[in-house]
Amino acid sequence: MLKIAKERIDILFKLADKEFSEHPERSHRYVEIARNIATRYNIRMPRIWRRRFCKNCYLFLKPGYNSQVRLSKSCVVIRCFECGSTMRVPYIKEKKGKRRERIESHIIKKRTDE
Numbered sequence: 001m002l003k004i005a006k007e008r009i010d011i012l013f014k015l016a017d018k019e020f021s022e023h024p025e026r027s028h029r030y031v032e033i034a035r036n037i038a039t040r041y042n043i044r045m046p047r048i049w050r051r052r053f054c055k056n057c058y059l060f061l062k063p064g065y066n067s068q069v070r071l072s073k074s075c076v077v078i079r080c081f082e083c084g085s086t087m088r089v090p091y092i093k094e095k096k097g098k099r100r101e102r103i104e105s106h107i108i109k110k111r112t113d114e
């Protein structure tokens with residue numbers, strides 16, 4: 001059951017990402033549904049999606065569209081353009097950092113490509 005819930009969250013965020021350019025209001029709705037599922041089954045948001053919505057207004061965030069992702073020394077700084085709040089996601093303090101490091105270096109690579 002938990003597995004299904006996680007899969008549904010995954011699907012919802014993927015849909016949100018896909019629909020955002022044309023139907024941002026749907027994306028925000030998908031985040032809401034995903035959050036409801038996470039709460040109901042008492043599961044944590046998958047790490048890859050945790051930074052894709054605002055912790056303040058809970059709207060879906062798409063970097064370069066309604067959010068900005070910057071890297072500081074020890075964390076990823078995400079700025080929500082919808083409500084103007086800033087989130088900091090630390091990325092070096094975790095033990096299981098292997099996968100995460102890979103994701104971060106991917107972001108750094110993407111940024112330098114721009």
Ligand SMILES: [Zn+2]
Pocket residue numbers: 054055056057058059080081082083084085
């Ligand atoms: Zn916000």
